[in-house]
Every structure is written in structure tokens, then in C-alpha cells.
Amino acid sequence: MTVVVTGAAGFLGWHLRCALRAAGVTDVRTVDRAQWSSPAELDAATRGATTVYHLAGANRAEPDELRDANSSLAATLTASLDRTVPTPPTVVFANSIQAGNGTPFGDGKSAASSHLADWGRSRGARIVDARLPNLFGEHGRPRYNSVVATFCDQLARGEEPTIHEDRELPLLHVQDAVDRLVSAADDGSTTDPRFDVEPTSVSAVLGTLREFSGRYATGDIPDVGDHFRLALFNTYRSFTFPHAFPILPVLHADDRGRLFEFARSGGQGQSFASTTAPGRVRGEHWHRRKVERFLVLAGTAEIRLRRLFDEEVVTFRVDGDTPAIVDMPTMWAHSLTNVGDGELVTLFWASPLLDPEDPDTFREPVDHHQVA
Missing domain, CATH: 3.40.50.720 (NAD(P)-binding Rossmann-like Domain)
Structure with missing residues (x-):
């Protein structure tokens, strides 16, 4: 065809x-x-x-x-x-x-x-x-x-x-x-x-967008369980990227250690974590509708993103010493690379529960010259 x-x-x-x-x-x-x-x-x-x-x-x-x-x-x-x-x-x-x-x-x-x-x-x-x-x-x-x-x-x-x-x-x-x-x-x-x-x-529409703006400025994810609200939210957050990232959550520390919030959401969502060996890469894919959030807990990583059909790559270098939140815009290929010497521990959050029949995940290298 x-x-x-x-x-x-x-x-x-x-x-x-x-x-x-x-x-x-x-x-x-x-x-x-x-x-x-x-x-x-x-x-x-x-x-x-x-x-x-x-x-x-x-x-x-x-x-x-x-x-x-x-x-x-x-x-x-x-x-x-x-x-x-x-x-x-x-x-x-x-x-x-x-x-x-x-x-x-x-x-x-x-x-x-x-x-x-x-x-x-x-x-x-x-x-x-x-x-x-x-x-x-x-x-x-x-x-x-x-x-x-x-x-x-x-x-x-x-x-x-x-x-x-x-x-x-x-x-x-x-x-x-x-x-x-x-x-x-x-x-x-x-x-x-x-x-x-x-x-x-x-x-x-303006009232909903104001709600999104107020909540998202602090890293909160609004209720996106409704199809139209999800579409509006993905539209709004496309205008915040990349200048609004990374988001630095408020740290609460005492003699036990540190505590900070990663994602507060008014809708359905799924959290998961991964470890990544030095030099290894995760991701190299993109999503059409899924809201996805990364936060490195330990180690040093580069998060790289490229809007589809563009060549410019946006790069964030983050590490576990200064927790920082980066959200993946829809229709941007993205990857996570362990650029440190030790193990990388990363926490992920996604807005929908994973549906193996419709995962909304499409393979795509971030480096444009690798695209077939």
C-alpha cells in the first residue's frame, strides 16, 4: 500500500x-x-x-x-x-x-x-x-x-x-x-x-484547562479517566514541554531518610519500578494517548525525547540524589539510559492499566538517523 x-x-x-x-x-x-x-x-x-x-x-x-x-x-x-x-x-x-x-x-x-x-x-x-x-x-x-x-x-x-x-x-x-x-x-x-x-x-473548556494548569504545575495528574478529559490534558501538557521539566518534588527529610510525592492522580493509574544495568537503554518507543511519568530513585540516567518526524532531541540528565520528575509527551519517542557506574533504579507511573491487547506502545528509536 x-x-x-x-x-x-x-x-x-x-x-x-x-x-x-x-x-x-x-x-x-x-x-x-x-x-x-x-x-x-x-x-x-x-x-x-x-x-x-x-x-x-x-x-x-x-x-x-x-x-x-x-x-x-x-x-x-x-x-x-x-x-x-x-x-x-x-x-x-x-x-x-x-x-x-x-x-x-x-x-x-x-x-x-x-x-x-x-x-x-x-x-x-x-x-x-x-x-x-x-x-x-x-x-x-x-x-x-x-x-x-x-x-x-x-x-x-x-x-x-x-x-x-x-x-x-x-x-x-x-x-x-x-x-x-x-x-x-x-x-x-x-x-x-x-x-x-x-x-x-x-x-x-477554559475551566477544565485552568484546573489542569493549577494541578499540573505541582506535578499532580488530574482525573483523566474520561476520554475527552484525557484528550484535553494531553493537549495542555504538550504546551508545557520541555520548559516545565524536570519537576522537583518537595522533599521531607528526617533521621529516617527522605520522603517525597511522585504522582497524585484523580484517575486510574499504574505504578511500577525497574532496575537498569550500566550502559543499558530502556524505552525507544512512543505513545498516542498514554500519560507516562519517570522518576530516578538511584543512579544516574539520561532521559532523551524526540517529537515524531523531527530531528531535535531533548535530553534531561537526572539522578537519585536530586529526585526529578519527567513526563513523556504523547507522540514523542523516548528512552532511558543508565549513564552511571552502578545500577539505575527508576519508578514509572502510567495513566491506564496495561492492556496487552492494546498497549499503546510503538517502537521508535530516539536517534532520528536510526529510523527506517
């Missing part, structure tokens, strides 16, 4: 690539902004495609440009597919619930949808028209992707968000959205996918 993702560098595109990697899809070709102006580069990406996720689009531009850009991208894509793919692929189009609402953006999305539908009928291609609602999630752009990203960014930087207009705010976590896109591409259905949103409001 050869998969093409347009708009791969965007918010939705990055999360889709994470979901495809978790599903074990290895042949994923990406189309970013520069390739649209080069027919040769675009054709190289689309040649032999079996599934195309068309996520690229314009949502910030002058009205005429905004109206024309989305339909133009769809036409450029289908022209490339006509040149490079004898058997038409399944095309999943990231449409919007705003399509056809009379705005330049909505008109442009509607025109793109109509073009893809006409092309699909003429070529016998399956077109999946996915009308996406308001999306939020990890690593969104403040003041661009959603009000959730803006609130998270402000709270993580110690600012006080302001609500200019409280209103209903139906939301969908971007990871749930891409899971639905992938299943829609694979299931062969002739019915366009539907998305179940979380009915909430601007003020309710």
Missing part, C-alpha cells in the same frame, strides 16, 4: 502521519507547500498511490484567494493523479463543516469537494468526503488552529486567557479525527464518515 498525504506538515497532517506510523504503514509519501508548484515533484509523490489523504488547503488569505485556492489544489492533485496512477486511488478529502456556508473559505471547500466528486465519477475512483468539525489536539498553533491551543499556550506561559464571547463549542480531538479518516479509507464504504463531537462551551 502506497499512501500520499498532502498538507503533511500541517496540524492534521502531522497527526495523520503519527496514526499511520502507529498502524505500521511504512510507505507514506508527503506533499508539502513547495511541491504544488513543481509538477515533477508532485508526480513523484503521487506515482503508484493507492490511497491519497488530501489535507492541504488554505484557511488564511484574501477572500478571492481563499475561495480559489482550495479548488485549485484539488484540480492540481487530480491532474497529477491522471498522469501517474493508472488505477485511481481512494482519495480522502479533509473537507469542513463550513463547506457551502457562503464564506470564501466555505465556498472554496465546497468547490474542491465538487471537483473531486466529478473526477471520481469520471475515473471510477472512490472519494471520501470528510466534513471535519472543530479540531483540537497536541501541538496545535495558538491563535490559528483552535481556541483550545490558544488557551493552552497562555496558561502554560502563566498568562490569564480572556473569553471574548462564550458560545457552544463542539470539539473533536484530532487523534480521533485521523483514526476515523484511516478507517474510512480502509472500509470501502460508500457513505461519507460521520464524526461524534464533544458538546461543550468556550467557558467549560
